[in-house]
Amino acid sequence: ETGVTQSPTHLIKTRGQQVTLRCSSQSGHNTVSWYQQALGQGPQFIFQYYREEENGRGNFPPRFSGLQFPNYSSELNVNALELDDSALYLCASSLGGTAINQPQHFGDGTRLSIL
Amino acid sequence: AQTVTQSQPEMSVQEAETVTLSCTYDTSENNYYLFWYKQPPSRQMILVIRQEAYKQQNATENRFSVNFQKAAKSFSLKISDSQLGDTAMYFCAFMTLNYGGATNKLIFGTGTLLAVQP
Numbered sequence: 001e002t003g004v005t006q007s008p009t010h011l012i013k014t015r016g017q018q019v020t021l022r023c024s025s026q027s028g029h030n031t032v033s034w035y036q037q038a039l040g041q042g043p044q045f046i047f048q049y050y051r052e053e054e055n056g057r058g059n060f061p062p063r064f065s066g067l068q069f070p071n072y073s074s075e076l077n078v079n080a081l082e083l084d085d086s087a088l089y090l091c092a093s094s095l096g097g098t099a100i101n102q103p104q105h106f107g108d109g110t111r112l113s114i115l
Numbered sequence: 116a117q118t119v120t121q122s123q124p125e126m127s128v129q130e131a132e133t134v135t136l137s138c139t140y141d142t143s144e145n146n147y148y149l150f151w152y153k154q155p156p157s158r159q160m161i162l163v164i165r166q167e168a169y170k171q172q173n174a175t176e177n178r179f180s181v182n183f184q185k186a187a188k189s190f191s192l193k194i195s196d197s198q199l200g201d202t203a204m205y206f207c208a209f210m211t212l213n214y215g216g217a218t219n220k221l222i223f224g225t226g227t228l229l230a231v232q233p
Contacts, residue, residue: 033220042119042206042223043160056218090160096219103150104221106160 004093004107012113013081021076021110023091031055031096032074033104034066037088049074050096078112086114117142119209121224128197129232135182136192136227138207146212149183149190150221155203163205166190168212197231204228 005024013019025032031050035043045058049068063079072093078085088111092104118141128134140149151163166174166183173181178198182191194201207224 031219035221040225042208042225043221045220045222048218048220056220058220088158092160092221094219103162103165104219105162106152108157108159111158 004091004105006089006091006107006110008110009108010111010113012115014115015081015083017081018077018079019081019112021078021089021091021112023074023076023093023107025072025074025091025093026105029093029095029105030072031094032068032072033092033094034074034076035090035092036060037090037109038084039087043090046076055096081114083114085112087112117144117209117211117222119207119222119224121207121227123227124225125228125230127230127232128194130197130199132197133193133195134197134229136194136205136207136229138190138192138224140188140190140207140209142188142209142211144211148210148212149181150208150210151179151181151192152206152208152223153201153203154206154226160206164192194229199231199233202229202231 033048034046037043047057048055052068065077068074088109090109092106094104095102120139147168149166153161164176178195204226206226208221
Protein backbone atom coordinates (compact mmCIF):
# COMPACT_ATOMS: atom_id res chain seq x y z
CA GLU A 1 0.00 0.00 0.00
CA THR A 2 1.42 3.39 -1.04
CA GLY A 3 1.50 5.99 1.70
CA VAL A 4 0.90 9.74 1.50
CA THR A 5 3.55 11.54 -0.54
CA GLN A 6 4.16 15.29 -0.70
CA SER A 7 6.24 17.40 -3.04
CA PRO A 8 8.44 19.29 -2.95
CA THR A 9 10.27 18.54 0.30
CA HIS A 10 11.60 22.05 0.70
CA LEU A 11 10.77 25.32 -1.00
CA ILE A 12 12.09 28.87 -0.70
CA LYS A 13 10.01 31.80 -1.94
CA THR A 14 9.95 35.56 -1.51
CA ARG A 15 7.14 37.75 -0.24
CA GLY A 16 4.37 38.34 -2.76
CA GLN A 17 5.06 35.19 -4.79
CA GLN A 18 2.67 32.29 -5.28
CA VAL A 19 3.31 28.65 -4.44
CA THR A 20 1.72 25.28 -5.19
CA LEU A 21 2.24 22.27 -2.94
CA ARG A 22 1.21 18.77 -3.98
CA CYS A 23 -0.04 15.70 -2.18
CA SER A 24 -0.80 12.16 -3.34
CA SER A 25 -3.19 10.41 -1.02
CA GLN A 26 -2.82 6.89 0.27
CA SER A 27 -4.31 4.24 -1.98
CA GLY A 28 -8.06 3.92 -1.41
CA HIS A 29 -8.42 7.23 0.44
CA ASN A 30 -10.89 9.82 -0.90
CA THR A 31 -10.35 12.63 1.63
CA VAL A 32 -7.39 14.97 1.91
CA SER A 33 -6.78 17.46 4.71
CA TRP A 34 -4.13 20.18 4.79
CA TYR A 35 -2.48 21.53 7.93
CA GLN A 36 -0.01 24.34 8.61
CA GLN A 37 2.57 23.73 11.33
CA ALA A 38 4.54 26.80 12.41
CA LEU A 39 7.85 26.22 14.17
CA GLY A 40 7.31 24.93 17.71
CA GLN A 41 3.53 24.70 17.30
CA GLY A 42 0.94 22.04 16.67
CA PRO A 43 -0.58 21.71 13.19
CA GLN A 44 -3.49 24.02 12.35
CA PHE A 45 -6.29 22.85 10.04
CA ILE A 46 -6.41 24.74 6.72
CA PHE A 47 -9.11 22.85 4.78
CA GLN A 48 -10.34 19.44 3.75
CA TYR A 49 -11.36 18.01 0.39
CA TYR A 50 -13.75 15.12 -0.03
CA ARG A 51 -14.49 13.74 -3.50
CA GLU A 52 -13.14 16.87 -5.21
CA GLU A 53 -15.20 19.34 -3.15
CA GLU A 54 -14.03 21.55 -0.27
CA ASN A 55 -15.50 19.99 2.86
CA GLY A 56 -14.64 22.41 5.64
CA ARG A 57 -12.17 25.22 6.16
CA GLY A 58 -10.18 26.54 9.10
CA ASN A 59 -9.37 30.14 9.95
CA PHE A 60 -7.21 30.90 6.92
CA PRO A 61 -7.65 33.75 4.40
CA PRO A 62 -8.94 33.17 0.83
CA ARG A 63 -5.39 33.40 -0.58
CA PHE A 64 -5.08 29.81 0.68
CA SER A 65 -6.92 27.69 -1.85
CA GLY A 66 -6.93 24.08 -2.93
CA LEU A 67 -7.96 21.48 -5.43
CA GLN A 68 -8.63 17.79 -5.37
CA PHE A 69 -8.39 15.75 -8.56
CA PRO A 70 -10.37 12.68 -9.71
CA ASN A 71 -7.54 10.40 -8.50
CA TYR A 72 -7.93 12.12 -5.06
CA SER A 73 -4.52 13.78 -5.17
CA SER A 74 -4.57 17.39 -4.03
CA GLU A 75 -2.90 20.78 -4.35
CA LEU A 76 -2.55 23.61 -1.88
CA ASN A 77 -2.08 27.03 -3.46
CA VAL A 78 -1.01 30.11 -1.56
CA ASN A 79 -1.03 33.54 -3.23
CA ALA A 80 0.67 36.77 -2.14
CA LEU A 81 3.02 34.97 0.23
CA GLU A 82 3.75 36.61 3.57
CA LEU A 83 6.61 36.03 6.01
CA ASP A 84 4.18 34.35 8.45
CA ASP A 85 3.42 31.70 5.84
CA SER A 86 6.80 30.13 6.60
CA ALA A 87 5.89 26.74 8.04
CA LEU A 88 5.73 23.00 7.52
CA TYR A 89 2.67 22.12 5.43
CA LEU A 90 1.26 18.69 6.14
CA CYS A 91 -1.14 16.71 4.03
CA ALA A 92 -3.21 13.88 5.51
CA SER A 93 -5.44 11.43 3.71
CA SER A 94 -8.27 9.32 5.06
CA LEU A 95 -11.35 7.42 4.02
CA GLY A 96 -14.16 9.91 4.50
CA GLY A 97 -17.89 9.93 4.07
CA THR A 98 -19.59 7.33 6.21
CA ALA A 99 -16.24 5.78 7.14
CA ILE A 100 -15.78 8.36 9.84
CA ASN A 101 -13.76 6.24 12.18
CA GLN A 102 -10.78 5.94 9.89
CA PRO A 103 -7.60 7.72 11.06
CA GLN A 104 -5.78 10.35 9.05
CA HIS A 105 -2.42 9.30 7.60
CA PHE A 106 0.16 12.03 7.16
CA GLY A 107 2.87 12.71 4.61
CA ASP A 108 6.35 13.99 5.44
CA GLY A 109 5.35 17.58 4.75
CA THR A 110 6.71 20.46 2.68
CA ARG A 111 8.94 22.97 4.46
CA LEU A 112 8.14 26.41 3.02
CA SER A 113 10.45 29.31 3.80
CA ILE A 114 9.55 32.89 2.86
CA LEU A 115 12.37 35.41 2.53
CA ALA B 116 -14.85 25.73 20.08
CA GLN B 117 -12.70 22.77 20.97
CA THR B 118 -9.24 23.28 22.47
CA VAL B 119 -6.44 20.90 23.38
CA THR B 120 -3.85 21.77 26.03
CA GLN B 121 -0.51 20.08 26.64
CA SER B 122 1.11 21.69 29.68
CA GLN B 123 4.49 19.93 29.46
CA PRO B 124 6.64 21.51 26.72
CA GLU B 125 9.53 19.09 27.38
CA MET B 126 10.08 15.86 29.25
CA SER B 127 12.99 13.50 29.74
CA VAL B 128 13.07 9.82 30.70
CA GLN B 129 15.74 7.17 31.08
CA GLU B 130 15.73 4.24 28.73
CA ALA B 131 13.53 1.35 30.00
CA GLU B 132 11.66 3.66 32.39
CA THR B 133 8.01 4.72 32.22
CA VAL B 134 6.83 8.22 31.37
CA THR B 135 3.39 9.86 31.26
CA LEU B 136 2.49 12.77 29.00
CA SER B 137 -0.49 14.93 29.95
CA CYS B 138 -3.29 16.32 27.82
CA THR B 139 -6.52 18.10 28.62
CA TYR B 140 -9.21 19.21 26.23
CA ASP B 141 -12.35 21.26 26.21
CA THR B 142 -15.49 20.46 24.25
CA SER B 143 -19.25 20.48 24.55
CA GLU B 144 -19.53 17.49 22.22
CA ASN B 145 -20.37 14.06 23.52
CA ASN B 146 -19.06 11.95 20.64
CA TYR B 147 -15.47 12.40 19.61
CA TYR B 148 -12.08 10.76 19.15
CA LEU B 149 -8.81 11.49 20.91
CA PHE B 150 -5.41 10.70 19.45
CA TRP B 151 -1.75 10.75 20.29
CA TYR B 152 0.54 11.40 17.33
CA LYS B 153 4.34 11.15 17.33
CA GLN B 154 6.49 13.43 15.17
CA PRO B 155 10.18 12.46 15.06
CA PRO B 156 12.79 14.72 13.44
CA SER B 157 11.91 13.09 10.12
CA ARG B 158 8.72 15.23 10.35
CA GLN B 159 6.15 12.56 9.51
CA MET B 160 3.21 12.58 11.90
CA ILE B 161 2.68 8.99 13.06
CA LEU B 162 -0.46 7.77 14.82
CA VAL B 163 0.45 6.20 18.17
CA ILE B 164 -2.93 5.45 19.70
CA ARG B 165 -6.57 6.55 19.56
CA GLN B 166 -9.54 6.46 21.89
CA GLU B 167 -13.23 6.67 21.10
CA ALA B 168 -15.01 8.78 23.71
CA TYR B 169 -17.94 6.38 23.96
CA LYS B 170 -15.63 3.53 25.03
CA GLN B 171 -14.94 3.36 28.76
CA GLN B 172 -12.01 0.98 28.37
CA ASN B 173 -8.65 2.68 27.96
CA ALA B 174 -6.89 1.99 24.66
CA THR B 175 -3.56 0.16 24.61
CA GLU B 176 -1.03 -0.47 21.82
CA ASN B 177 1.92 -2.57 22.96
CA ARG B 178 4.03 -0.26 25.20
CA PHE B 179 1.63 2.66 24.79
CA SER B 180 -1.53 3.11 26.84
CA VAL B 181 -3.87 5.96 27.71
CA ASN B 182 -5.70 7.08 30.82
CA PHE B 183 -8.95 8.57 29.52
CA GLN B 184 -11.00 10.48 32.09
CA LYS B 185 -14.04 11.79 30.20
CA ALA B 186 -15.58 13.76 33.05
CA ALA B 187 -12.28 15.49 33.76
CA LYS B 188 -11.59 15.90 30.00
CA SER B 189 -8.16 14.40 30.49
CA PHE B 190 -6.29 12.09 28.12
CA SER B 191 -2.76 11.13 29.21
CA LEU B 192 -0.32 8.86 27.37
CA LYS B 193 1.83 6.34 29.24
CA ILE B 194 4.92 4.94 27.55
CA SER B 195 6.35 1.86 29.25
CA ASP B 196 9.88 0.49 28.77
CA SER B 197 10.95 3.68 26.97
CA GLN B 198 13.25 3.20 23.99
CA LEU B 199 15.66 5.59 22.28
CA GLY B 200 13.43 5.51 19.20
CA ASP B 201 10.60 7.01 21.25
CA THR B 202 12.43 10.36 21.22
CA ALA B 203 10.08 12.70 19.36
CA MET B 204 7.50 15.45 19.68
CA TYR B 205 4.19 14.04 20.89
CA PHE B 206 0.92 15.73 19.99
CA CYS B 207 -2.45 15.15 21.56
CA ALA B 208 -5.32 15.68 19.12
CA PHE B 209 -9.13 15.83 19.17
CA MET B 210 -11.66 15.13 16.46
CA THR B 211 -15.43 15.53 16.67
CA LEU B 212 -17.33 12.47 15.50
CA ASN B 213 -19.29 13.68 12.46
CA TYR B 214 -21.54 11.62 10.26
CA GLY B 215 -22.61 11.99 6.65
CA GLY B 216 -19.41 13.38 5.19
CA ALA B 217 -19.07 16.40 7.46
CA THR B 218 -15.61 17.77 8.12
CA ASN B 219 -13.45 15.53 10.27
CA LYS B 220 -10.64 17.87 11.24
CA LEU B 221 -7.99 17.25 13.87
CA ILE B 222 -7.36 19.86 16.55
CA PHE B 223 -3.86 19.57 17.97
CA GLY B 224 -2.19 20.65 21.17
CA THR B 225 1.16 22.42 21.15
CA GLY B 226 3.10 19.23 21.75
CA THR B 227 5.49 17.72 24.29
CA LEU B 228 9.09 17.09 23.30
CA LEU B 229 10.16 13.77 24.82
CA ALA B 230 13.83 12.89 25.10
CA VAL B 231 14.75 9.31 26.00
CA GLN B 232 18.20 9.22 27.59
CA PRO B 233 20.52 6.18 27.31
